[in-house]
Amino acid sequence: MALPKHVAVIMDGNGRWAKARFLPRTEGHRRGIQSLRTLVRCAREKGIEHLTVFAFSSENWRRPQEEVSALMSYFVMALQKEAIPLSEADIQLHIVGDTQAMGEDLRAAIARAEATTMHCRSMTLNICTNYGGRWDIVQAARQIVDKGLAIDEQTLGEHMCMQWAGPVDLLIRTGGEKRMSNFLLWQASYAELYFTDVLWPEYAAEDFEAALQWYDGRERRFGRTGDQVRSV
């Protein structure tokens, strides 16, 4: 079975899941953390090398203040609680995005959690927080300008976030929307796109397995013809 090396997931649908149950939106986010735990365990068991998830976009600051604060405090709690279990599972954690804009508490929790898992090698878990695909391209371009280098695809690619993970092979979005929402614009330029109506708090191991099965049936042509791909 052809396994993607790098899987990215837009975990969407927490609010709708909660609303349908007359619960506060924040309850959807809380339940969503459980789905993420399941996904991480499943990806590790399958032998995925890099798992990248979208936890908070640069646009999500526009949400009501109470929702943003609840998300940030869940994030701090999850980092504190999960760092040791992740290191026991040999998973290296990275928080990717503009973390400078985060509160002191969160930045400290991020640094501690990353340090706890730094030695792990079996899989990387990249949590995109205050991340935007456009922001990523701009930060890469700025670094290149500061170094006085010429801008070309190779150099820009080398300065984008998540060098260790390489291009995204499979991008999954839950919650029924079919859009990128400013996620990994550069890294996912040739990703296979998989959309499911399942809302994130209900996402289960079988749903991930279904996406992997579907990926196995794709023919990745990268611009070539199908005949060319099949003859190599």
Ligand code: IPE
């Ligand atoms: C995704 O779920 C989680 C975040 C964006 C933090 P949503 O909160 O966007 O859920 P819906 O799309 O409103 O259902």
Ligand code: IPE
């Ligand atoms: C994208 O979901 C961001 C995350 C999943 C963290 P949104 O729910 O914020 O996306 P839009 O705004 O509906 O496109």
Ligand code: MG
């Ligand atoms: Mg949404």
